[in-house]
Amino acid sequence: MPDALLSTRELEAHYGDFQALFGISIDVFPEEVIAIIGANGAGKTTLMRSITGLLRNEPEMVVWKGQSVGGFRADQVAHLGIAMVPEGRQLFQSLSVKENLIIGGQMGRKGPWSLEKVYELFPILKERRNVPATALSGGQQQMVAIGRALMSNPDILLFDEISLGLAPIIIKSIYEALPKIIGQGMSAIIVEQDIAKAVSVSSRVYCLQEGRISLKGRSDELTREAISAAYFGV
Amino acid sequence: MTTTSYSISRSSKASRIAAVAGIAVLALLIAAPWWAGRADMRLLSEMFLYLSLACLWNLLAGYAGLVSVGQQAFVGFGGYMLFALAIFAGISPLVAIPMAGVLGALIAVPVALLIFRLRGAYFAIGTWVIAEVFRLSFAQISALGGGSGTSLPVAIIRDMASSRAMREATTYWLALGMAVLVLAVIYALLRSRRGLALTAIRDSELASQSFGIDIWRNKFFVYVITAGLTAMTGALIFLQKLRISPDAAFSVNDWTAFVIFIVVIGGIGTLEGPIIGVIVFFLLRETLSDLGTTYLLILGVVAIAVMLKAPNGLWGTLKDRTGLELFPLSRRVMKNKQ
Amino acid sequence: MDWINAIIQGILLGGLYALFAAGLSLIFGVMRLVNIAHGDLIVLAAFLGLTITTALGVSPLIALLLVVPVMAAIGYVLQRGILNQTLGEDILPPLLVTFGLSVIIQNGLLEIYSADPQKMSAGALETASIALPGDLNIGVLPLMMFVVAVAVIAGLQWIFYHSSLGRAFRAVSDKQDIAQLMGLNKAHVFGLAMALSLAVVGIAGVFLGIRTSFDPSIGPGRLIFGFEAVIIGGLGNIWGTLIGGIILGVSQNIGAQINPGWQLLAGHIAFLFVLAVRPRGLFPRID
Numbered sequence: 041m042p043d044a045l046l047s048t049r050e051l052e053a054h055y056g057d058f059q060a061l062f063g064i065s066i067d068v069f070p071e072e073v074i075a076i077i078g079a080n081g082a083g084k085t086t087l088m089r090s091i092t093g094l095l096r097n098e099p100e101m102v103v104w105k106g107q108s109v110g111g112f113r114a115d116q117v118a119h120l121g122i123a124m125v126p127e128g129r130q131l132f133q134s135l136s137v138k139e140n141l142i143i144g145g146q147m148g149r150k151g152p153w154s155l156e157k158v159y160e161l162f163p164i165l166k167e168r169r170n171v172p173a174t175a176l177s178g179g180q181q182q183m184v185a186i187g188r189a190l191m192s193n194p195d196i197l198l199f200d201e202i203s204l205g206l207a208p209i210i211i212k213s214i215y216e217a218l219p220k221i222i223g224q225g226m227s228a229i230i231v232e233q234d235i236a237k238a239v240s241v242s243s244r245v246y247c248l249q250e251g252r253i254s255l256k257g258r259s260d261e262l263t264r265e266a267i268s269a270a271y272f273g274v
Numbered sequence: 275m276t277t278t279s280y281s282i283s284r285s286s287k288a289s290r291i292a293a294v295a296g297i298a299v300l301a302l303l304i305a306a307p308w309w310a311g312r313a314d315m316r317l318l319s320e321m322f323l324y325l326s327l328a329c330l331w332n333l334l335a336g337y338a339g340l341v342s343v344g345q346q347a348f349v350g351f352g353g354y355m356l357f358a359l360a361i362f363a364g365i366s367p368l369v370a371i372p373m374a375g376v377l378g379a380l381i382a383v384p385v386a387l388l389i390f391r392l393r394g395a396y397f398a399i400g401t402w403v404i405a406e407v408f409r410l411s412f413a414q415i416s417a418l419g420g421g422s423g424t425s426l427p428v429a430i431i432r433d434m435a436s437s438r439a440m441r442e443a444t445t446y447w448l449a450l451g452m453a454v455l456v457l458a459v460i461y462a463l464l465r466s467r468r469g470l471a472l473t474a475i476r477d478s479e480l481a482s483q484s485f486g487i488d489i490w491r492n493k494f495f496v497y498v499i500t501a502g503l504t505a506m507t508g509a510l511i512f513l514q515k516l517r518i519s520p521d522a523a524f525s526v527n528d529w530t531a532f533v534i535f536i537v538v539i540g541g542i543g544t545l546e547g548p549i550i551g552v553i554v555f556f557l558l559r560e561t562l563s564d565l566g567t568t569y570l571l572i573l574g575v576v577a578i579a580v581m582l583k584a585p586n587g588l589w590g591t592l593k594d595r596t597g598l599e600l601f602p603l604s605r606r607v608m609k610n611k612q
Numbered sequence: 613m614d615w616i617n618a619i620i621q622g623i624l625l626g627g628l629y630a631l632f633a634a635g636l637s638l639i640f641g642v643m644r645l646v647n648i649a650h651g652d653l654i655v656l657a658a659f660l661g662l663t664i665t666t667a668l669g670v671s672p673l674i675a676l677l678l679v680v681p682v683m684a685a686i687g688y689v690l691q692r693g694i695l696n697q698t699l700g701e702d703i704l705p706p707l708l709v710t711f712g713l714s715v716i717i718q719n720g721l722l723e724i725y726s727a728d729p730q731k732m733s734a735g736a737l738e739t740a741s742i743a744l745p746g747d748l749n750i751g752v753l754p755l756m757m758f759v760v761a762v763a764v765i766a767g768l769q770w771i772f773y774h775s776s777l778g779r780a781f782r783a784v785s786d787k788q789d790i791a792q793l794m795g796l797n798k799a800h801v802f803g804l805a806m807a808l809s810l811a812v813v814g815i816a817g818v819f820l821g822i823r824t825s826f827d828p829s830i831g832p833g834r835l836i837f838g839f840e841a842v843i844i845g846g847l848g849n850i851w852g853t854l855i856g857g858i859i860l861g862v863s864q865n866i867g868a869q870i871n872p873g874w875q876l877l878a879g880h881i882a883f884l885f886v887l888a889v890r891p892r893g894l895f896p897r898i899d
């Protein structure tokens with residue numbers, strides 16, 4: 041087995057006195073897509089925030105290509121090549137669609153993605169490039185959020201519930217675009233509440249429950265029963 | 275078999291000791307005209323008046339979230355009202371002081387309606403503009419000496435008390451009474467339902483709104499009450515000085531910067547903080563004020579350092595470490611053995 | 613004629629007030645910080661200009677070449693060294709820390725330069741004027757300052773909406789966390805915003821020192837003028853600061869024309885009037 045690209049080691053996270061994550065250890069290998077599932081409030085977003093440096097960790101709790109990076113600030117983590125499509129899209133409302141994309145690429149990391157490539161993937165964004173990003177429809181905003189993350193040419197991309205609040209048909213088209221996105225030698229962590237979706241796009245799954253990993257395994261080997269037991273804690 | 279029941283109490287051992295000690299100190303202070311020298315009494319009066327300004331500012335900023343840098347508007351206004359009532363209507367200072375308070379509260383109503391349109395830090399500068407407007411306006415009133423100011427008529431001062439010693443004792447007691455009044459009003463206010471609402475607003479405006487607390491009205495109420503008491507304090511300050519001028523009356527340094535310093539050092543958002551702060555401030559002033567501007571430089575540096583390193587001030591830091599509370603505001607659950 | 617003259621002079625004065633306001637508006641826009649020491653920093657810049665002109669024997673306009681970068685550097689260091697630590701949900705720490713800073717700057721200047729009023733001279737330029745029909749005279753210097761002020765505002769507008777720095781400012785202002793995910797170091801971006809703000813303060817301070825006499829105590833007054841111009845013009849609107857400055861300058865001059873004692877009062881009343889009828893200013897940014 042090759043060395044992991046990204047790992048968390050006994051990761052913990054706190055909001056004040058409240059502990060949201062307990063001893064989370066996950067691995068993502070190069071060019072691998074893993075899924076993280078769990079009910080509302082399980083700690084999925086918190087895990088993403090910890091990895092990306094938005095929540096501070098002990099240095100050794102997050103390891104990137106063999107280096108302890110848990111103590112890095114979020115902008116330093118971004119420079120490593122870790123990008124995120126955050127929950128709820130979180131576009132910059134004062135920036136146009138194009139500016140949102142450009143700012144995603146402002147670190148100047150080299151790679152296959154450019155403004156043109158993103159426009160090719162989502163042609164509608166080119167059409168609407170000068171519109172304030174938050175004036176778009178939900179699905180189009182999600183495209184901007186994905187494009188913005190791609191613009192940094194990351195080595196790994198974290199998707200936090202990209203289907204949240206979108207119409208089924210749009211979810212379908214975004215998931216159809218996913219292979220094109222991740223197919224470029226990138227790794228990905230996909231956070232989903234939709235278990236079927238998560239299992240279908242990933243090679244391995246981790247299930248979170250109340251801040252702990254309640255189940256992990258290969259996506260094609262896990263049974264529905266095992267997953268629902270881990271998911272709902274029944 | 276013992277059953278345990280719970281009761282809710284605000285007082286603690288420390289607060290009961292503090293209450294007894296407080297009464298003793300108060301008695302001692304009331305008797306000051308018999309044991310203290312003239313200069314000591316002047317200094318103590320000044321401390322009481324600063325204490326009352328500090329407590330009022332603390333109520334505004336620390337409890338109601340209204341950070342004002344323009345309270346000098348009401349200090350000066352109160353002072354000028356005292357002089358105006360005395361000069362134009364021949365009203366005795368003892369009557370004029372509460373009248374100045376009422377007028378201060380009244381003028382605060384339109385002021386609040388205007389500057390409550392500004393949010394947060396812009397509100398702060400807005401209060402400053404109001405103070406400037408007051409200063410410039412009083413400088414235009416030639417009957418009150420215009421820009422150079424005026425003195426309290428000798429006849430009025432003589433009317434206050436028969437002898438000089440008696441007059442000095444009276445102003446001293448008035449200052450002490452003012453501080454006690456302010457402390458009592460704030461304490462009562464914070465223990466009332468409105469106090470609970472204020473604390474809720476301070477902790478989270480959003481959440482308190484969802485409990486149906488009318489934020490605007492609570493803040494308005496506190497602002498007006500504070501303005502009235504600040505104007506009364508201002509009247510007393512200038513009764514002691516016997517002279518008033520626009521620059522002295524509406525000085526941002528004297529009536530806001532020093533007051534903020536006192537509250538920040540002592541501990542913002544606590545009742546005890548301003549008391550500690552006043553003592554520290556006057557200790558510093560009595561030892562360092564010969565240094566002139568250097569003294570003010572030091573004050574600025576200390577205030578910044580406290581704000582960055584110990585934002586809860588001296589008392590807040592002590593309280594966090596020990597849970598001590600002299601004015602029992604928070605309720606605690608007591609376990610009663612039966 | 614006096615009235616028209618008063619209005620024209622007021623407009624030109626408004627340019628200076630817009631410079632006071634622009635830096636204030638910029639940092640509020642980027643990091644919701646209201647810098648109480650803003651006026652004292654303007655006065656600091658004026659004294660810096662004075663020191664440079666006397667030490668090097670150059671015109672204050674040449675001194676700008678030094679004052680502006682020095683003020684920018686002070687801004688960056690100030691932001692990263694102190695002010696960044698105060699930013700957060702609570703508005704009290706930045707307010708009180710900059711208030712303390714204001715006290716420090718005022719008394720530091722007093723210690724170094726004393727309370728005596730000072731003035732910088734721009735030489736022959738100061739008396740030069742352009743005659744207009746109808747007995748009107750426009751000073752070359754005030755006109756030049758106004759033009760510079762307009763250019764500075766235009767430059768700020770351009771930076772904010774068309775440069776990568778401005779994009780970073782807006783992104784951090786919108787969503788600090790997410791901006792960091794784009795690789796932007798928030799502390800650095802804030803430092804740059806304060807540097808830019810104080811660069812403008814540098815120009816404002818030198819212009820102030822050429823136009824009128826100044827002493828260490830006048831800072832708070834300049835802060836208030838800048839603040840009033842921001843609110844009159846409308847929060848978040850950079851061009852608005854110019855309009856706000858002009859309205860303030862014209863009101864003051866009209867007030868002074870009626871009664872010399874009413875100059876400042878008239879400006880404040882104009883501000884309070886706008887606050888009463890248009891609480892969000894005349895041209896608030898709609899977003």
Ligand SMILES: Nc1ncnc2c1ncn2[C@@H]1O[C@H](COP(=O)(O)OP(=O)(O)OP(=O)(O)O)[C@@H](O)[C@H]1O
Binds near residue numbers: 060078085127233
């Ligand atoms: N800023 C915060 N402050 C305090 N507690 C928080 C905060 N954010 C999240 N939590 C708590 O941490 C726990 C984990 O939240 P998190 O958002 O990580 O869950 P999640 O799995 O992403 O849920 P969802 O599916 O709803 O997005 C929850 O109990 C939540 O209430």
Ligand SMILES: [Mg+2]
Binds near residue numbers: 085086
């Ligand atoms: Mg989530």
